[in-house]
Amino acid sequence: MKADYEVGIVGAGFAGLAAALRLKKSGKTSFVVFERAAEPGGTWRDNVYPGCACDVASPLYSLRQALNSGWSRLYAGQPEILAYMNDVVQKNDLRKHIRFQTDIVTAVFQKDIGGWVLTDRSGNSYSVHLLVLGTGPLNRPHIPNFAGLATFKGNYFHSSQWDSSFDFTGKKVAVIGTGASAIQIIPALAPIVEHLTVFQRTPAWVTPRNDRALTEAQHRRWKKFPTLLWLKREAIYWFSEFLGLGFVGFEPINRIMRQVALGRLKRQVKDPETRQKLTPTYKIGCKRILRSDDYYKTFNRQNVTLVTDAIDQFTEEGIVANGRLHPLDAVVFGTGFIAADIHLYLQVIGPGGDNLIDRWKVTGAEAYRGTTVAGFPSLCLLLGPNTGLGHNSVVHMMESQLNYVMGYLQHLEQMPEGAYLDVKEDVQRRYNTDLQRKFKGTVWSSGCQSWYLNAAGKNTTLYPRLSARFRRQTKRFDPAVYRQVQQTVPENTNVQIQ
């Protein structure tokens, strides 16, 4: 049986759009993108908090096949990134491939099509030969279960669920958390609120962005000579790779990064006690390093207080920490996401009836090259397990994966109708054993707590080496490590060709 579409992509965020663009540019027409919201954009559509921007420079944080010569700043803000994504959709006529407000809730493998039957929340079904999940690792907000939270009379919300109708002007506000989102929110809120209390559990390592406006002359040059823009992108990429050496075991670079960050902290934060509180005690890079030009300086303001006491509870009036009440009108939770082990919001059921999430509950999230999973044929994950980076752009990772996915698809196309590929279990196991071994000696195994680790302490999110290595690993599809399964007559009898 033939599937409705050759490729079905779930999610119209950066990864899903990158996949759609790649398919389109290679001349494919039989593909569909399912998007639960009414617009594309994923994380850049949902995160609208003040100060929201990317901490990867825009010439690098953009798609290889859709470079943009017109970025207004080196580090574009959320509205501009979202506009860029919409522009990619419009210029490449991708909208006609996207089914908006189609929330896929189950994907069940069906042997007779060698692919997947997807069902949306309204009960409609679609069949696809190759399923590509671009659902993103950071879309499940984490709000800690603080005692008394329900009794709090003020407003509160998570950074990714920003209430744009709430006016912070002149209010007493708290931000809980000092991660990547919070350090952008804190400098943006501080000038407008009466008082800002920042609750910090662990200080972050903060390095500068050196953000600046890009000039008309630069735009013109990049437009006229796209190679120059490409060179800029490469320069940013390789400099980030160089710094990444400091995370994967090259100590001198790690030490220099540490000294530069500490020096900047000393220069920028005037009060020695606050400076002390902001000084991390773990190795730089172990938790995601943060990049900001204005975060530290915010703590010199009279109306900003840094609290490092543990939060006891919420009351009607505010937050009690170490027995002291901090009266508040509003609280912003910059407390991150549930990321490790990829908590997919759709059920993925393989040919043997296995549920992918249940499988991962036992083993921790695992895939082969972060992309395919044994027992779940004709499925490719974008930004799957161990494809995150602590030093460079994840767009580079998803584009590397797409090289692999395109090779996979090409191979599928040469197989008889209904045939499918399933990565061999022992190959996946060996890949993951080797991957976990590679964490040894990196900053990520230096003993800090972070969202990179799952409950069992296993790092299921990061790639433990430089991203250039991952690009090489995913450059070509490797059919030899897959079982090829094809239908024979009588129907539903599988012959397995090893």
Ligand code: NAP
């Ligand atoms: P995050 O980096 O995980 O930070 C969460 C913060 O909340 C941490 O400071 C954490 O403290 C704190 N926290 C969590 N639970 C807490 C509790 N029970 N009590 C007190 N504090 C608590 O989350 P995020 O800032 O939302 O960022 C998540 C990821 O999104 C980033 O790492 C990044 O990958 C992505 N992001 C990227 C950008 C960008 O510019 N590219 C911007 C924003 C977000 P501990 O450190 O002690 O756990």
